[in-house]
Amino acid sequence: MKFHDTIAAIATARGEAGIGIVRVSGPLALPIAADLFRSPRPVSPTQLPTHTLTYGHVVDTTASDAVVDEVLLGIMHAPRTYTGEDIVEFNCHGGIVPLTTVLDLVVRRGARLAEPGEFTKRAFLNGRLDLAQAEAVAELIASKTDLSRKIAVDALAGKLSDTVNQLSDRIADLLAEIEASVDFPEEDLDFMKVETQLECARVVQTDLTTLLETAAEGRLISEGVNVAILGKPNVGKSSLLNALVGTARAIVTDIPGTTRDTIEEAVNISGIPLKLFDTAGIRQTDDIVEKEGVQRSKAVLDKAELLLLMFDASQPLKGSDLYLLQTAQSHKAILVLNKTDLPVVTTSEALLAQCPKKRVVETVIPEGKGLNSLKTAICEELLGDELVVGESPIVTNARHQDALRRAHDGLNYAIASLADGMPPELVAVDLRISLDALGDIVGKTTTEDILDRIFSQFCVGK
Ligand SMILES: Nc1nc2c(ncn2[C@@H]2O[C@H](COP(=O)(O)OP(=O)(O)OP(=O)(O)O)[C@@H](O)[C@H]2O)c(=O)[nH]1
Numbered sequence: 001m002k003f004h005d006t007i008a009a010i011a012t013a014r015g016e017a018g019i020g021i022v023r024v025s026g027p028l029a030l031p032i033a034a035d036l037f038r039s040p041r042p043v044s045p046t047q048l049p050t051h052t053l054t055y056g057h058v059v060d061t062t063a064s065d066a067v068v069d070e071v072l073l074g075i076m077h078a079p080r081t082y083t084g085e086d087i088v089e090f091n092c093h094g095g096i097v098p099l100t101t102v103l104d105l106v107v108r109r110g111a112r113l114a115e116p117g118e119f120t121k122r123a124f125l126n127g128r129l130d131l132a133q134a135e136a137v138a139e140l141i142a143s144k145t146d147l148s149r150k151i152a153v154d155a156l157a158g159k160l161s162d163t164v165n166q167l168s169d170r171i172a173d174l175l176a177e178i179e180a181s182v183d184f185p186e187e188d189l190d191f192m193k194v195e196t197q198l199e200c201a202r203v204v205q206t207d208l209t210t211l212l213e214t215a216a217e218g219r220l221i222s223e224g225v226n227v228a229i230l231g232k233p234n235v236g237k238s239s240l241l242n243a244l245v246g247t248a249r250a251i252v253t254d255i256p257g258t259t260r261d262t263i264e265e266a267v268n269i270s271g272i273p274l275k276l277f278d279t280a281g282i283r284q285t286d287d288i289v290e291k292e293g294v295q296r297s298k299a300v301l302d303k304a305e306l307l308l309l310m311f312d313a314s315q316p317l318k319g320s321d322l323y324l325l326q327t328a329q330s331h332k333a334i335l336v337l338n339k340t341d342l343p344v345v346t347t348s349e350a351l352l353a354q355c356p357k358k359r360v361v362e363t364v365i366p367e368g369k370g371l372n373s374l375k376t377a378i379c380e381e382l383l384g385d386e387l388v389v390g391e392s393p394i395v396t397n398a399r400h401q402d403a404l405r406r407a408h409d410g411l412n413y414a415i416a417s418l419a420d421g422m423p424p425e426l427v428a429v430d431l432r433i434s435l436d437a438l439g440d441i442v443g444k445t446t447t448e449d450i451l452d453r454i455f456s457q458f459c460v461g462k
């Protein structure tokens, strides 16, 4: 696809930094650079070799070539560039004033400001990346842990797209076979038997299911999980938050009712980004502030995907403990039995008697005892068996998950129709639905408004 306009943006983050980059892509990129750039070497940017950096200055030609910034000019000729077009990058000093001044000069020479994600959209429309790879760019930028970074890098390299394309090819082959039997029913061609078609469809379905099943955990890794720490006053909730975060984030005292408001902190446990909520201890109280805190604790409970319910081993179970044990039944929860260094009144067995199916971890938070077991329990609770980034791709994106579900449903209908001996035309319709859904993932069949929605979520300059 050939674009007639040239786009420009500041591609680096706003703020003070060593360098900042103004990126320009399109037919005017090189002429604009020729206009604005002066180098000690007597050579115009249009003659500079591609994929090189050249030292020089950006000048304002309307102000007697006054120097605007000292820069390195990156030149990349089409088509082997990010967008597939000519690209120039002014590596300026990383302050907002030099960058906006250079950008302003570029725009005055005929470029226009790029929309969010427009460089990547051009890369996609010019066939440099497919849609799943383009989305991986945004996921890589937004990755919160090393694990999500690895998954995004793999997707950018085409790991997910390759698997999706292979599934599509296999469905397309089956569809071709079935359509041929519709088009040439009388001919004595060597068509697959229905049993063989059915077998083929089932094998594809197994692989599609395997990929779809990675989505629940994959999305958790990319989006993170809300984890709430709940328990009665003084049980050690804030101590636990601090231990998991690694700093004294929340105030810890031996006065029950210390935490009055919900405290939120991000932590990374074995590659899973967690948003941890420390809450006010739950109990009956007449104190207005504490009452509000208890209300908030209950609100946090509703939005948490995992609860860490804390109990004090040195005390008998009382009202609010029993309330939490009841809550545990209907939630994903780990029971944390803290203060096991003190004479034990409440045991793990006592907790398990109330909540037989939950994990119990015994801790002494100030000594760090049980913390590793707790981290392992959190991972196991969230991911099941350990998730390894290996040969197979992992689906982290809601749009991909939805498309895979549609592909799965289409194939299921096709399998049912084949098994019931339905006419091949009907089977073909369902196979097409499945094929189109897979095509959505890599952008073969994606509509313009969906593309706009995807790329509008990118940052400007990417
Ligand atoms: N002996 C012992 N003391 C602990 C343990 N964990 C925490 N503590 C102490 O218990 C007291 C209360 O700890 P916090 O972390 O403030 O308890 P909390 O649950 O946040 O309390 P509220 O904010 O009042 O609801 C502090 O004095 C901690 O040092 C433990 O495992 N053993």
Ligand SMILES: [Mg+2]
Pocket: 237, 238, 239, 250, 251, 252, 258, 259, 278, 279, 281
């Ligand atoms: Mg507290």
